[in-house]
Every structure is written in structure tokens, then in C-alpha cells.
Amino acid sequence: MADAPVHADAAVPEGLLTAFRAYETALMADDVAALDALFAAGPATLRGDAAGLLVGHEAIAAFRRGRGGAPAREIAAVHVRVLGPDLATVVAELRPVAGGHGLQTQTWRRGPAGWQVLAAHVSGAAPAVDGRVWRVVGTPLVAGAAEGPLRGRGVAVKDLFAIAGQRIGAGVPAHLAEAPVESSTASAVQVLLDAGAEVTGIARTDELAYSIAGANPHYGTPPNARVPGALPGGSSSGPASAVALGQAAIGLATDTAGSVRVPASYQGLWGLRTTRGRIARDGLVPLAPSFDTVGWLTRERAVLAACSRVSGRGAPAAAAPDVFAVDPGLLDGLDADVADVFRARVARLTPEAVDPGDVAEALEAFRVVQAAEAWAEHGAWLTAHPKAVSGAVAERIRAAAGIDADEAARARDALDGARERFAAALEGAVLLLPSTAAPAPRSTAPADEVDRARSATLRLTCIAAILGAPALSAPLLEVGGAPLGLCLVGPRDSDDALVHLAASLG
Amino acid sequence: MADAPVHADAAVPEGLLTAFRAYETALMADDVAALDALFAAGPATLRGDAAGLLVGHEAIAAFRRGRGGAPAREIAAVHVRVLGPDLATVVAELRPVAGGHGLQTQTWRRGPAGWQVLAAHVSGAAPAVDGRVWRVVGTPLVAGAAEGPLRGRGVAVKDLFAIAGQRIGAGVPAHLAEAPVESSTASAVQVLLDAGAEVTGIARTDELAYSIAGANPHYGTPPNARVPGALPGGSSSGPASAVALGQAAIGLATDTAGSVRVPASYQGLWGLRTTRGRIARDGLVPLAPSFDTVGWLTRERAVLAACSRVSGRGAPAAAAPDVFAVDPGLLDGLDADVADVFRARVARLTPEAVDPGDVAEALEAFRVVQAAEAWAEHGAWLTAHPKAVSGAVAERIRAAAGIDADEAARARDALDGARERFAAALEGAVLLLPSTAAPAPRSTAPADEVDRARSATLRLTCIAAILGAPALSAPLLEVGGAPLGLCLVGPRDSDDALVHLAASLG
Structure with missing residues (x-):
């Protein structure tokens, strides 16, 4: 970077390029403390890239801690637009070491803490294809x-x-x-x-x-x-x-x-x-x-x-009932903000309260049967490939391997009972519930937190799974700025009707 | 966009949001004149995206004229960082209509011409794969x-x-x-x-x-x-x-x-x-x-x-001669800036001057033989699919269809003569020349300009093609900020040696 040409439209204020270079050095060293110090404190600081915009120093610092460093790069050229003695926009043309090019735009301001970034926007080189997706x-x-x-x-x-x-x-x-x-x-x-x-x-x-x-x-x-x-x-x-x-x-x-x-x-x-x-x-x-x-x-x-x-062409078409239902018991188990957003959204649909009985017990039976079937499908292959899956999936597979025929049969019986109870309670109504117990957890959340989120959500999602019923998730709720689905569970073969019905909820 | 929430860290200066919205409206209408007026005049204005950075109002305006409009989008949120009574950074979270998200960062300044953008950085939604590539x-x-x-x-x-x-x-x-x-x-x-x-x-x-x-x-x-x-x-x-x-x-x-x-x-x-x-x-x-x-x-x-x-494993390995050669006649046909950059770069290699004879005539024979062979390979299929290829390629194919056996035979004879001449002139030397007659033309250049660039470059590239010789293009020249290859043509089977030799030119 020492060689990168600097193009400025006026005399560059003292210290700006030093701060800019210090930032670059810290970025390449993944010196999170130095990076944090070079971004302005407070909730107004911005940092955006292809993944989205982070608002506030705290969110930006959390992102840096979880990132594990930025891709190695060189700076091909620096363009400074001097906005005042203590203000500048600095645009850097980037050459990622792995090829391609990138661009970084930063608004810098000099204050009591020296030169700091108020807003940053980074574009990296795109891969041929995003292999995560x-x-x-x-x-x-x-x-x-x-x-x-x-x-x-x-x-x-x-x-x-x-x-x-x-x-x-x-x-x-x-x-x-x-x-x-x-x-x-x-x-x-x-x-x-x-x-x-x-x-x-x-x-x-x-x-x-x-x-x-x-x-x-x-x-x-x-x-x-x-x-x-x-x-x-x-x-x-x-x-x-x-x-x-x-x-x-x-x-x-x-x-x-x-x-x-x-x-x-x-x-x-x-x-x-x-x-x-x-x-x-x-x-x-x-x-x-x-x-x-x-x-x-x-x-x-x-x-x-x-x-x-x-x-679904050729399959039967069932109508969607014109009555909505909610299960207050399900909502009791949710975070208050999720339950509140959900209740406020469905209030005008004047849903009936229904009681399909103990969902927790049904969920437990569902998990056992699901595990037994997953083991029947994949157990032999997984036994031959013991390291093929990992983490939480491997744990579930290990648990599945331990389920014996009696336990599976008891779970199937319990599930049959739950299915009858659910069907009776929901007959003639479209059940409304949140699609998930909460918005998406952070991708860096610890395993136990992800597992709790899983359990809380399965309590909701297992109802349609046990019924074999259609379930539509409509993007109609928002909790703390994050999306959350509004779920409609209808009678068997009401698939088309549910999607049609949802048009009136928008 | 009327609904997009605006988050500001201080009172937003009068007129800024009006200008911001006017820009967005003009962008969606592809109103190039209005867009040009909302960007500051002069050589210091910046506009970058995934394709690279454009420097100066003129380059930005030319880009807009050639673009044919920006992808339709909505603005999800606007973040204003007020930098002074006449200065602000505005970051907009974008929702492209075709899905995904984007980000736009602009530095705005109010001057005699009202609020204008000094620097802009736009990130759009990436496709699953770039189908152009x-x-x-x-x-x-x-x-x-x-x-x-x-x-x-x-x-x-x-x-x-x-x-x-x-x-x-x-x-x-x-x-x-x-x-x-x-x-x-x-x-x-x-x-x-x-x-x-x-x-x-x-x-x-x-x-x-x-x-x-x-x-x-x-x-x-x-x-x-x-x-x-x-x-x-x-x-x-x-x-x-x-x-x-x-x-x-x-x-x-x-x-x-x-x-x-x-x-x-x-x-x-x-x-x-x-x-x-x-x-x-x-x-x-x-x-x-x-x-x-x-x-x-x-x-x-x-x-x-x-x-x-x-x-090349198993093929013969020829050494690269330790003498460099240039053909002054080839350089005479080039733009002065290209010839100057080339001469300056190779001067320390003290190349000998060589004269392989009339390259223009050899090129003409090469084009005829190439066309005759292309027609022999693809003529029947192209006759059956008359609209399969287009533009300049279709023209070349049409011309190829008209080449008769006598003309092709005469061209082959001429080519044999040229090959002997070239080989004799270049014996014992590595020929140095620019890989192309000039840096890349604009992608919006008219067909005749692209064709002239083609002819000027083929005059250079046909030498190795006629000889069947290896030719290395090394990224060692630069003309007006754009890359240009330095080409090394060596004896047959000196492929590995040429690549090795180039290490000493860096």
C-alpha cells in the first residue's frame, strides 16, 4: 500500500492518510481493537457490504469479532475528496490477493479521538458462485x-x-x-x-x-x-x-x-x-x-x-375454512414480543381459541418417530461412514441409533392419539400461529442457544407435520426489525386455497 | 420510496432529501440529464460499483449514456450522517425489484448548483452466476x-x-x-x-x-x-x-x-x-x-x-534463445504511445532489429486460409442454421463462404513463403512485440472501430500463428492506465522456457 497512488482534489488534511493506513494495517492483521478504535463510537456509525448494513459501533464490533479477519488485499489507488479541515471521503480501489477487484468508500471525521470512520461501504470480489448457497x-x-x-x-x-x-x-x-x-x-x-x-x-x-x-x-x-x-x-x-x-x-x-x-x-x-x-x-x-x-x-x-x-394438478382440492383459530397455549410458551406482534396482527381476523391438547408430549413422540425413520433410512450408511455428518445432526443420529422397536411403537401410538386430537380441535378452522418461535438466531449463536430455538420452533411446526396438513408461511410479521412468518395450517388438500386465502391477509 | 424510513444523526439540512429523492426518481426513469446535473461537475467526482471506479463527471456521464437504465429498485431505508450545514453522507438500503438487496453510499455537498453528489458507491444484488462469463x-x-x-x-x-x-x-x-x-x-x-x-x-x-x-x-x-x-x-x-x-x-x-x-x-x-x-x-x-x-x-x-x-509432459523441450529481437516495421504501424511504452520497456534487453518482411501480405494470406478452414469446419452447419451467428462473425463467415479452392491454395502458398521468411528472420532470437496494437477498446465502440483494432492487432498476432510458434503474453506494459501485454515469440517447443524467461523481465 505504501506505493498506492493518492489522488486528492485538495490538500489532504494532516493525519488522514496516516489514519487510513493504520486502518488498513489493522484490517490485514485482524487487530479488532485497533479497528474498533478507528470507527466512531455510538449508534450512528455505519458499515455495509454485500451482506447488508450494520448500524452502530456495537453491531460493527460484534461483526468484526465473529469474522475471523478480512480477505487479504492490496490497495491499488486512493481517492480523497476533501470536505473540510476535519472531514473527507476516502475511496480506495482494492485488489484482493485472490484476484478480482473491490472498492471501499469511507467517510472520515477528525474529532477528539482523532480521525475516525463515520460510514464505510465495502465491495469485495464476487466468487464464480456462492458455494454456501x-x-x-x-x-x-x-x-x-x-x-x-x-x-x-x-x-x-x-x-x-x-x-x-x-x-x-x-x-x-x-x-x-x-x-x-x-x-x-x-x-x-x-x-x-x-x-x-x-x-x-x-x-x-x-x-x-x-x-x-x-x-x-x-x-x-x-x-x-x-x-x-x-x-x-x-x-x-x-x-x-x-x-x-x-x-x-x-x-x-x-x-x-x-x-x-x-x-x-x-x-x-x-x-x-x-x-x-x-x-x-x-x-x-x-x-x-x-x-x-x-x-x-x-x-x-x-x-x-x-x-x-x-x-398439485390431479390431486383433490379442498376449500379453506372461513374460520380462523389460535391455540392460546402455544402462544404462552413464546417470548412476549413475538406473541404480542402475532396477536396484534391476527386480531382483526377474530380467531377462535382452540385447544389441541398437550403439544409438548406430541412433539416428543414426533421426534422419536422421526428419528427412528431417519435411522431406518440412513443408519446403515452412517454406520459405514461414521464421520460423514457432524455437530447437532450427528448427535441426533446417535440418539436415533439408540431407539428400539418398542419405543418407536409407543411413540407411533402416542402420535396417532395426538393426530386425532389435533384434527378434532382444528376441524373447520384454519389454525394461525407464528411460523417460528422467534426471528433467526445469530449464525454465531452457541449450540445450546440454537438447540433451544429449535425446540421452541418444533413445538409450533410439528402440528402440521403430525397432521400431514398443508402449512403456509406468509411473510407478514416483523419482530425487532427482523422478519417472522405468519403460519396458516389448513385441512388436507387445502394447499391452493390457503395460498389464495393469504392474499386477503396482506 | 415515499415510505422509506429516514434515520439521521442530526437535523437533516434543508433540500438534501428532496435532492436525494430527485436522484432516485431520475435513476428509475433513466433521465440521464437529471442524473448528470445531480452529480458535481469536474474531474474529481467518483462513482463506483462492482465493475470498478469511474473518475470524473465525464466518465460517469458516458457510463450512464451507455447503460440503458439501472435495475428497478425500492429504497428500504435511508441513513443520513450530517457532516455540516452543506455536507452529508447518505446511505440507502436498496431492495432490487428482482430480489436480494443492495447498498448505496453517497457524499452530498451543497454548492452554487444546489445539492450534488461528490462520490457514490453502489452495490447491487449478485446473480447466482454471471452469465456473461x-x-x-x-x-x-x-x-x-x-x-x-x-x-x-x-x-x-x-x-x-x-x-x-x-x-x-x-x-x-x-x-x-x-x-x-x-x-x-x-x-x-x-x-x-x-x-x-x-x-x-x-x-x-x-x-x-x-x-x-x-x-x-x-x-x-x-x-x-x-x-x-x-x-x-x-x-x-x-x-x-x-x-x-x-x-x-x-x-x-x-x-x-x-x-x-x-x-x-x-x-x-x-x-x-x-x-x-x-x-x-x-x-x-x-x-x-x-x-x-x-x-x-x-x-x-x-x-x-x-x-x-x-x-507438455512428453513433448520436446526447446531452449529459449538469449537474444531478443524487435521488428521496427511492426512498431511503425502502432500508435505512438504504444510504441513508446513498448520501446522504453524493452530497451534494457538491447534487442536486435529484425526484418521478417511484409507482414500485411502474410496477414492477408492468413485470413484467407483461416476463413477457408473455418468454412470447411462449420460451413455446412452454418448453412443449415443461417441465423445462428451474428454481427462481425456472421460477416466473416459470409466472406469465408465465398473463398474458392484456387484462392485458398494461392493463400497457402503465400503463407508457406511467409513462414519461411519469418523463421529465417527470427532464428536464434525471441521476438518481442506488444501483444495487441492498443489497450482494450470501449465495449460501446462502433463496429468499424472494433474492426480497425482487430486488423491492427492481427498484424501482430499472426506471426506466431503462421509460425505455429509459442507466444507468451506477459502483463508488463501499461498505456494510459490500462494494461497491455508484452509478447514473447520463441522457437517451437520453447513454451516452458519462454515462461521461465519472462520471470527475469518482471
Whole structure:
């Protein structure tokens, strides 16, 4: 940087370039304390990049602590626009060591603490593809029909579906390494192609889709496009981030225990978990077949409606009841701010109170059955590949391995009872609830915090999973500036009707 | 935007938000005059984005005239940092209508012309993949050997080489539409994989590789990563831009009349056109087999050296002469600034003057033979697909169709004579010349200007093509702030030696 030419439109105030260079040196050394000292204190300081804008010194400092250093770079040129004796805008042309170019704009002011940055905006070099979100991408990867209601819409296909000529990775490198090239395309993909959509690419999933966090230790955690630094939600993390980032119009995904609804909620998207059995599941890696179902994530409600309509063609169409219901017991377990936002939003729908009984007990039975089925599907392979999955997913798999037939049978009985109770309580109504117990946790949150968030959310999401019912997550709530889904659970085969009904809630 | 919340750290100076909104309205209407008026006049005004930094009101205005409007967007929030009664930084969180998010930072100052922008930095939403550069990308698309001198290096493969499981597009959509899925991988690709490299993706080429401009009317022109708004150079445009953008370490490409050397020169890369016949050409769509040869583009000389070494294994190794030569006649035809920069750079190498005779005549014979061979390769298909290629390539193809056997035979004779003359004149020396006649033309340059640049450059590049000799483009010259390659032409099979020799020129 010593050599970088400096272009200034007036005499550069004393000390500015020294401070600028000190910042650059600290950045390359990841000297967080020095960086913090060179940014103005207080809530008005700004720092933005492709991931979003951080507001306030505290948020910026927290980001730096979690980042682990910036990519190595050189400064090709510096442009100073002198705004006054103590004020300047400094624009630096960056040359990342890994190639490409970048740009950094900073507003500097001299105050009692010396020269400090008030606002910074950084653009780095873009990768060929964001490997946290995608495994493979084309322009398109698979072309669709020339005409149809989804004409030209790009689809991010969760890496669980077969696409002719491609492998299935299921979020696990060891799985991908052994996967054969598929000779045919899953029906759920093909029906979108036939409707004019195209496959943009294959997007990431949590390992074996057995998580709702959205993290993946092998490929990196996809960014939450709405909340910088937050988890994207999973297991349909890649499709959700791709859609929220504007890189695809449709995320084709699956939902076993919330894998469509959770990322929809965390990233402000429309998401539909379909009626179980409504959409063909050929060419799809299962997790727990009693609960697995296909779903979509979109930015536009009309696109979701078209996905549901073309994919459900030939299946029965049930109406959505014109009565809304809420379960006050479910809300009691939520943070007050979430419950308040939810209650305020649904008040004008004058929902009835319903009592589907003890959800915690039903959830426990659900977890046991899900685990037993996941082990039946993947146990042999995971035994042969003991290090293939990691972290929380590995723990769940280990627990699943210990479930015996009696325990599974008892859980199935309990689940049958819960299903009857839920169905009776919800008959003739559309259940309203938050899609997740809270907005997205920070991606740096400790494991126990993520696990608590998971448990609190599964209490909500398991109801539709146990019923095999359709559940729509609508991006209609906001808590502390972060999106949160409003969930509608309807009778079986009311998929299209639910999406239609939601139009009136906007 | 009327609804976008405004967060300010002090009372917002009068008129600032009105000017900010006027700018946004003008941007969405592509009202270039209004936009120009809202940016401060003069050479110090700055405007940067992912493509690079524009300096001066004139450059910014020219960019706007050529852009055809900005992507539609909404403003989600506005943050104002008040710097004085007449100064502010305004940061806007953007919501592109096509999804994702963006950020805009502007420094505003109030002067005699009212509020105006002094510096602007815009980040838009990134696409899943830049379709101007790539056709398909993976993480990786094809894995390589676990060990080897190119371990972990990503390769951008020009869309002319076979990769098992993929089609060949050759820069022409109609070609791609009919292309079969390849069952095996071209040797030139495989040898890199065997050396530990991985295929990142398949990158764009000019139509049928029959151009050196780098434009492609079907997929968009890849960006020049070093000169915002300039042509990337072709026909290996996609591999070159991918490497210059840091999205791949190696561009695997071809060079018939300059297709490696021109994009290397225009984007400041290392590029090697190999000795013709040295590297196997199986699985490669030909253009003019008498001249076609494989080559690579890299940011690092050492990586290029490794590509040449592993790919040329088993071929003879010739030494590079320790005498440099220049052809004063070639330099006479160049712009004075290019010739001056070149002469100054090579002076310390004390090159000998050589005279290979009339290059213009040789070039004419080269063009005829190249055209006749291109027609022999592609004529039947192009006759059946008369609209498959366009613009300058279509014109060249039409001309090629009119070349009869006698004319081709006469040109071959002339070429044989030129080859003998060139070889005799250059024996025992490494010829030094600029890789291209000038830095990259603007991507909005009219067709006749691009054609003049082509002719002037072919006069330089045809020498190695006629000789079948290796030619290295080294990123060692700069003209008016833009990169220009220094080209070294050596004896046949001196490929490795030329790359080694260039280390001493840095």
C-alpha cells in the first residue's frame, strides 16, 4: 500500500492518510481493537457490504469479532475528496490477493479521538458462485418448456432431488462422493420445468435435511438475505437464501418438521409445506417418510400459488375454512414480543381459541418417530461412514441409533392419539400461529442457544407435520426489525386455497 | 420510496432529501440529464460499483449514456450522517425489484448548483452466476486429483472443450441446443485435473471462437476486470474475465489468431499460446486446424508455468534463445504511445532489429486460409442454421463462404513463403512485440472501430500463428492506465522456457 497512488482534489488534511493506513494495517492483521478504535463510537456509525448494513459501533464490533479477519488485499489507488479541515471521503480501489477487484468508500471525521470512520461501504470480489448457497449453477442448468405459467422463473432445487445428469449430495460430501449420476428427473422438478420454469441450480441443504437451523459445516452457512449475520433457517437453507438473494424465483424444497417454513420465516419469504402425499416424492432422498413432503419458497405469493397449482394438478382440492383459530397455549410458551406482534396482527381476523391438547408430549413422540425413520433410512450408511455428518445432526443420529422397536411403537401410538386430537380441535378452522418461535438466531449463536430455538420452533411446526396438513408461511410479521412468518395450517388438500386465502391477509 | 424510513444523526439540512429523492426518481426513469446535473461537475467526482471506479463527471456521464437504465429498485431505508450545514453522507438500503438487496453510499455537498453528489458507491444484488462469463459453474463442477502441482486451482474451461457429462456450446445457442452430452473429457482438461486442478465451470467464448473482441451478442459481453466498460478481449473472453475477476485461477483456452494473447493483454493476465501440435486437441471444437492451439490464462506466472509443464509432459523441450529481437516495421504501424511504452520497456534487453518482411501480405494470406478452414469446419452447419451467428462473425463467415479452392491454395502458398521468411528472420532470437496494437477498446465502440483494432492487432498476432510458434503474453506494459501485454515469440517447443524467461523481465 505504501506505493498506492493518492489522488486528492485538495490538500489532504494532516493525519488522514496516516489514519487510513493504520486502518488498513489493522484490517490485514485482524487487530479488532485497533479497528474498533478507528470507527466512531455510538449508534450512528455505519458499515455495509454485500451482506447488508450494520448500524452502530456495537453491531460493527460484534461483526468484526465473529469474522475471523478480512480477505487479504492490496490497495491499488486512493481517492480523497476533501470536505473540510476535519472531514473527507476516502475511496480506495482494492485488489484482493485472490484476484478480482473491490472498492471501499469511507467517510472520515477528525474529532477528539482523532480521525475516525463515520460510514464505510465495502465491495469485495464476487466468487464464480456462492458455494454456501449453491453446489452447481447454470444459465440455466436445465431448460424448461417454452411456455407455461412459470415461464422463465429460475428454480433453486434443494440438493435432495434427482435431476437427470446430476448427482444428489444431500448436504454431505461423503454422500455426494458416492452418489451416482441420476438418469431421470424427480417428478417435483419435472412438473415445474413443464410449466415453463428452468432449473437455475442445485442448492444447499443441512446435512441429510435433519436440522432447521440452516447451518452446514462442510460448505459454510448460507447468508440470511434479510438479517445480516443471522442463520438462514433450514434445512432448505440454500433454496431459501437463493430466493431471498434474488438468485432464483422459486426454491424447490422439502419439509419434514419445518424445513420450508423455518427458512421462509427467517428470511421473509412465502413458503408452503404441502399436504403429505399430495406431491410425488420419486427421486427424493427421504428423511422420515411419514412426515416428508415437498414445498416451495418464493418472494411472490402469485409464484407460490402457481407452483402449488401446477404441481398439485390431479390431486383433490379442498376449500379453506372461513374460520380462523389460535391455540392460546402455544402462544404462552413464546417470548412476549413475538406473541404480542402475532396477536396484534391476527386480531382483526377474530380467531377462535382452540385447544389441541398437550403439544409438548406430541412433539416428543414426533421426534422419536422421526428419528427412528431417519435411522431406518440412513443408519446403515452412517454406520459405514461414521464421520460423514457432524455437530447437532450427528448427535441426533446417535440418539436415533439408540431407539428400539418398542419405543418407536409407543411413540407411533402416542402420535396417532395426538393426530386425532389435533384434527378434532382444528376441524373447520384454519389454525394461525407464528411460523417460528422467534426471528433467526445469530449464525454465531452457541449450540445450546440454537438447540433451544429449535425446540421452541418444533413445538409450533410439528402440528402440521403430525397432521400431514398443508402449512403456509406468509411473510407478514416483523419482530425487532427482523422478519417472522405468519403460519396458516389448513385441512388436507387445502394447499391452493390457503395460498389464495393469504392474499386477503396482506 | 415515499415510505422509506429516514434515520439521521442530526437535523437533516434543508433540500438534501428532496435532492436525494430527485436522484432516485431520475435513476428509475433513466433521465440521464437529471442524473448528470445531480452529480458535481469536474474531474474529481467518483462513482463506483462492482465493475470498478469511474473518475470524473465525464466518465460517469458516458457510463450512464451507455447503460440503458439501472435495475428497478425500492429504497428500504435511508441513513443520513450530517457532516455540516452543506455536507452529508447518505446511505440507502436498496431492495432490487428482482430480489436480494443492495447498498448505496453517497457524499452530498451543497454548492452554487444546489445539492450534488461528490462520490457514490453502489452495490447491487449478485446473480447466482454471471452469465456473461460462465455457462455453468460448480463447487467444483469436476473434481481433480487430491495431489499435484495445481492442487485446488480452479479452471475456467472455454466452451469449446469436451467435459464428460456436459455439452459444448461454442458460444452459439443453436450449437448448444443440438450438442450431445459428452462421454469423455478432452485431454487438455484431463491433464489439468490429473495435476490437482478442478474445473470450476465452463466459460464463454466469442461465437465459434471466430473473433478477438470478446463480445457475445447472445450472452452479453464479459466484463473487462481491469478497465471498467472496456471489451474483455476474445475469443477466450469468459476464461480471461473469470481469471481476472478472481473466479478461477486458470483459464483453459485456445488461440488461433490471438484468442489467448488478446484477452491476456486487455485484462493484465499472463497468457500462453502453445506451440501448435504440442498439446493434444481431442475433444476440442476446431476453428482453423492449421493454426488452432491450446493455451492458458492466469494471474500468476508460476501457475502458467505449471500448466505448461504438466500439459507438455512428453513433448520436446526447446531452449529459449538469449537474444531478443524487435521488428521496427511492426512498431511503425502502432500508435505512438504504444510504441513508446513498448520501446522504453524493452530497451534494457538491447534487442536486435529484425526484418521478417511484409507482414500485411502474410496477414492477408492468413485470413484467407483461416476463413477457408473455418468454412470447411462449420460451413455446412452454418448453412443449415443461417441465423445462428451474428454481427462481425456472421460477416466473416459470409466472406469465408465465398473463398474458392484456387484462392485458398494461392493463400497457402503465400503463407508457406511467409513462414519461411519469418523463421529465417527470427532464428536464434525471441521476438518481442506488444501483444495487441492498443489497450482494450470501449465495449460501446462502433463496429468499424472494433474492426480497425482487430486488423491492427492481427498484424501482430499472426506471426506466431503462421509460425505455429509459442507466444507468451506477459502483463508488463501499461498505456494510459490500462494494461497491455508484452509478447514473447520463441522457437517451437520453447513454451516452458519462454515462461521461465519472462520471470527475469518482471
